[in-house]
């Protein structure tokens with residue numbers, strides 16, 4: 721089971737402001753759609769709430785300590801999410817779709833980062849966690865329509881249970 725984190729970052733690692741992404745980059749939303757389709761997508765409660773009805777074609781898992789959702793599995797901990805995955809071997813990749821708290825929680829477990837670099841600074845209030853460039857290698861970089869797409873792989877062994 722591979723764990724990939726997918727995120728769009730401004731020039732200073734900003735992810736969002738006042739609960740939303742403060743830029744308009746349709747090509748990035750399209751690549752997010754395409755990459756996550758048919759996959760297992762885990763999001764924090766704050767990111768999932770406004771999007772949960774618009775993520776058809778993916779299996780959404782919500783991470784929360786407080787809510788129950790009749791329509792989607794809710795996990796409280798990383799271990800609960802990993803246990804859910806073991807029970808659903810039809811999925812071979814878990815995609816972490818944010819936001820800031822959830823990226824920080826899952827970074828030690830991720831083997832891949834799929835990062836969209838958005839030009840500019842957007843006065844964000846939520847940031848992607850810092851990652852150690854010595855532990856990661858940028859395998860691919862491509863200029864897309866309005867953003868730069870980077871694909872990073874972890875070079876060191878990740879935390880295992």
Ligand SMILES: NC(=O)c1ccc[n+]([C@@H]2O[C@H](COP(=O)([O-])OP(=O)(O)OC[C@H]3O[C@@H](n4cnc5c(N)ncnc54)[C@H](OP(=O)(O)O)[C@@H]3O)[C@@H](O)[C@H]2O)c1
Nearest residue numbers: 727728736739740764766767784785786818819820821822
């Ligand atoms: N640029 C991007 O690619 C991107 C992607 C996603 C989101 N975003 C942005 O990120 C912002 C939202 O991020 P955020 O950090 O505020 O919230 P978040 O990570 O989406 O969700 C936070 C919630 O997740 C749950 N949670 C966090 N840590 C947990 C843990 N250790 N165990 C169990 N549950 C845990 C808690 O839910 P409960 O309070 O219910 O317990 C917490 O309130 C928005 O601005 C959004 O637009 C940007």
